[in-house]
Amino acid sequence: MTAASRPPRATSTRPMIQVVELHKTFGEYKVLTGINVTVPEGSTCVILGGSGSGKTVLMKHMIGLLKPDSGQVIIDGEDIVPLGEERLEVVRRKFGMVFQAAALFDSMNVYDNVAFPLREHRKQLSEEQIRTLVRAKLDLMGLPRTAEAKFPADLSGGMRKRVGLARAIVMDPKIVLYDEPTTGLDPITTDYVDEMILAAQRELRVTSVVISHDIASAFNVADYIAFLSKGVIVEFGPPEQLRTSQNEAVKVFLQTWFGKN
Numbered sequence: 001m002t003a004a005s006r007p008p009r010a011t012s013t014r015p016m017i018q019v020v021e022l023h024k025t026f027g028e029y030k031v032l033t034g035i036n037v038t039v040p041e042g043s044t045c046v047i048l049g050g051s052g053s054g055k056t057v058l059m060k061h062m063i064g065l066l067k068p069d070s071g072q073v074i075i076d077g078e079d080i081v082p083l084g085e086e087r088l089e090v091v092r093r094k095f096g097m098v099f100q101a102a103a104l105f106d107s108m109n110v111y112d113n114v115a116f117p118l119r120e121h122r123k124q125l126s127e128e129q130i131r132t133l134v135r136a137k138l139d140l141m142g143l144p145r146t147a148e149a150k151f152p153a154d155l156s157g158g159m160r161k162r163v164g165l166a167r168a169i170v171m172d173p174k175i176v177l178y179d180e181p182t183t184g185l186d187p188i189t190t191d192y193v194d195e196m197i198l199a200a201q202r203e204l205r206v207t208s209v210v211i212s213h214d215i216a217s218a219f220n221v222a223d224y225i226a227f228l229s230k231g232v233i234v235e236f237g238p239p240e241q242l243r244t245s246q247n248e249a250v251k252v253f254l255q256t257w258f259g260k261n
């Protein structure tokens, strides 16, 4: 189903993530020069932009891994910029992260990889409770029981991604951040990954932020696309809005993409 034909999924207007006038400079280099973006609860926002435009830097601010020079990052009603590490650790439990490389532990099988956050942070759970939670997430990601004992090295790229997402959502986060989840994947695996992003949103009602280079995938999963150029968000809206954008950077980006595909 394409973005244009599907019904709107996100209906909440409550902001889950609000970035307000965010500035970040590294040395002389001004990477973010006044970012304003709001992601409503339960929606999926894709951040698009050229290489080096600051997408990852923006995402790192959302989870408090970087401090801005100025501006606010309001997560679920709380400005996290002034917070110290201890309180940030608590806020970070609202997040699941899915990295480009699935970042699984090679020495652990699939089951133990997904169980890991529960064993670390929910020490009161019994093994039986852990099994129930792990299997629910493996099922949601379409991973069969036979995959549980396999090690990451024995999995296809798409399977690894699914295990990575199962692990990211096993603690039932409110927000999932995806850093280039489809980069380097073939088109069929990309479709699988898009499907699982949609499944996580549908079944768990998570708010998602996705950094992507892949416009087709962005249009598939996004409720909103934020286009980052020269340190600011130059376009924000549903995917159709990007298609008709008059912004020069957006137009060039789209032309380059559609020229190659």
Ligand SMILES: Nc1ncnc2c1ncn2[C@@H]1O[C@H](COP(=O)(O)OP(=O)(O)OP(=O)(O)O)[C@@H](O)[C@H]1O
Pocket (backbone or CB within 6 Å): 026, 031, 049, 050, 051, 052, 053, 054, 055, 056, 057, 058
């Ligand atoms: N810790 C840092 N110290 C200095 N410069 C940094 C740091 N982190 C990022 N940068 C610079 O900030 C700019 C934006 O980087 P960022 O990784 O956010 O880009 P991006 O849009 O995610 O790019 P890509 O699509 O290629 O991954 C780059 O020029 C990068 O070199």
